[in-house]
Amino acid sequence: PIYLDNNATTPMDPRVLEAMIPYFTQKFGNAASRNHPFGWAAEEGVDYAREQVAKLIGANEKEIIFTSGATEANNLALKGVFEMYKDKGNHIITCTTEHKAVLDACKHIEKLGAEVTYLQVKSDGLIDLQELENAITDKTILVAIMYGNNEIGVIQPIKEISAIAHKRGALFFTDATQAVGKIPVDVNADGIDLMSFSAHKMYGPKGVGALYVRRKNPRVKVTAQMDGGGHERGMRSGTLNVPGIVGFGKACELCQLEMAEESKRLSALRDKLESSLTTLEESYVNGNREYRLPHVANISFKYVEGEGLMMAMKDMAVSSGSACTSASLEPSYVLKSLGLSDDLAHSSIRFGLGRFTTEEEVDFAIEQTKKAVNHLRDLSPLWEM
Ligand code: PMP
Numbered sequence: 001p002i003y004l005d006n007n008a009t010t011p012m013d014p015r016v017l018e019a020m021i022p023y024f025t026q027k028f029g030n031a032a033s034r035n036h037p038f039g040w041a042a043e044e045g046v047d048y049a050r051e052q053v054a055k056l057i058g059a060n061e062k063e064i065i066f067t068s069g070a071t072e073a074n075n076l077a078l079k080g081v082f083e084m085y086k087d088k089g090n091h092i093i094t095c096t097t098e099h100k101a102v103l104d105a106c107k108h109i110e111k112l113g114a115e116v117t118y119l120q121v122k123s124d125g126l127i128d129l130q131e132l133e134n135a136i137t138d139k140t141i142l143v144a145i146m147y148g149n150n151e152i153g154v155i156q157p158i159k160e161i162s163a164i165a166h167k168r169g170a171l172f173f174t175d176a177t178q179a180v181g182k183i184p185v186d187v188n189a190d191g192i193d194l195m196s197f198s199a200h201k202m203y204g205p206k207g208v209g210a211l212y213v214r215r216k217n218p219r220v221k222v223t224a225q226m227d228g229g230g231h232e233r234g235m236r237s238g239t240l241n242v243p244g245i246v247g248f249g250k251a252c253e254l255c256q257l258e259m260a261e262e263s264k265r266l267s268a269l270r271d272k273l274e275s276s277l278t279t280l281e282e283s284y285v286n287g288n289r290e291y292r293l294p295h296v297a298n299i300s301f302k303y304v305e306g307e308g309l310m311m312a313m314k315d316m317a318v319s320s321g322s323a324c325t326s327a328s329l330e331p332s333y334v335l336k337s338l339g340l341s342d343d344l345a346h347s348s349i350r351f352g353l354g355r356f357t358t359e360e361e362v363d364f365a366i367e368q369t370k371k372a373v374n375h376l377r378d379l380s381p382l383w384e385m
Pocket of ligand 1: 008070207
């Protein structure tokens with residue numbers, strides 16, 4: 001099958017693999033071994049990668065805390081900020097379309113005394129800035145709103161959100177896992193205090209990511225969630241995943257060099273896919289079409305049964321609006337948050353294009369999807385067009 005699920009994960013760029021290989025065998029040292037050249041070589045690799053990662057987001061390398069991925073970075077940000085600042089206030093604001101790693105970390109700290117406001121989104125997936133303003137109180141320590149959504153690609157008004165948070169003395173955290181490497185993200189221009197992202201969404205390896213933690217204006221601290229040898233400025237102990245970090249660094253460098261071209265190419269392909277598939281009657285693009293990532297299209301096909309659609313599309317690796325939770329098909333909570341009915345949420349497909357997606361693959365996807373939708377509608381008693 002052709003791969004159109006680049007929001008779930010991306011294939012690793014061969015140039016990333018090449019950069020990593022020496023760090024498995026020759027340069028295998030522990031980056032924390034300060035007394036011999038094996039350690040120094042590993043440390044050098046990590047230092048260089050830290051610069052590459054920091055540069056992509058306009059940060060200082062001292063502000064990068066390496067983690068095992070964005071799930072861990074989200075947990076560290078939410079739990080770590082709550083633990084560090086809870087004497088200042090216990091209120092946190094997030095929204096209903098966040099990734100589970102944010103929502104479930106919020107649920108966790110609620111049990112520890114946090115009060116969390118979950119902002120609804122509008123039908124286009126964007127939050128209402130007025131509602132955010134209204135939700136902030138003197139007890140609000142953190143506003144946590146994602147950069148780009150993983151299901152619909154919608155990009156939130158990050159600068160405006162951070163300005164509102166800061167005006168009221170709250171910190172601003174964003175899960176930018178889907179945005180970093182795809183669109184320009186600059187922690188200073190965007191007013192970001194903490195930000196999570198992950199290598200495997202940007203053609204790097206799985207199992208490595210980072211939390212950006214601001215060091216100036218203001219100096220932000222998080223309480224470690226992993227205690228031990230005091231790595232990563234005490235915020236995340238554990239021997240560093242040196243090959244993974246080196247690969248993450250290389251992936252960031254490549255994104256920085258190629259992002260502008262790549263996003264132009266992918267948004268053109270995405271537009272072609274969307275305009276072809278919306279020639280089908282009763283098909284709807286989900287999410288705001290202006291403020292969104294260049295490589296994602298989420299489309300609902302009314303009167304098409306979701307499971308049948310996935311089955312009929314077996315030559316394509318795509319993602320559906322149904323999440324398999326404990327063997328039952330639940331409609332996507334993100335699409336439900338936009339106000340979609342269960343049926344329409346079930347009948348949606350996320351196409352995630354990527355660096356290695358070709359025009360031929362997109363053409364194939366268009367043809368196969370049209371065929372599947374038409375076929376399933378012919379079988380459907382609800383379809384009488
Ligand atoms: N946040 C978002 C928005 C994501 O899309 C993902 C990956 N599905 C994660 C967090 C989790 O990232 P990781 O796989 O690196 O833990």
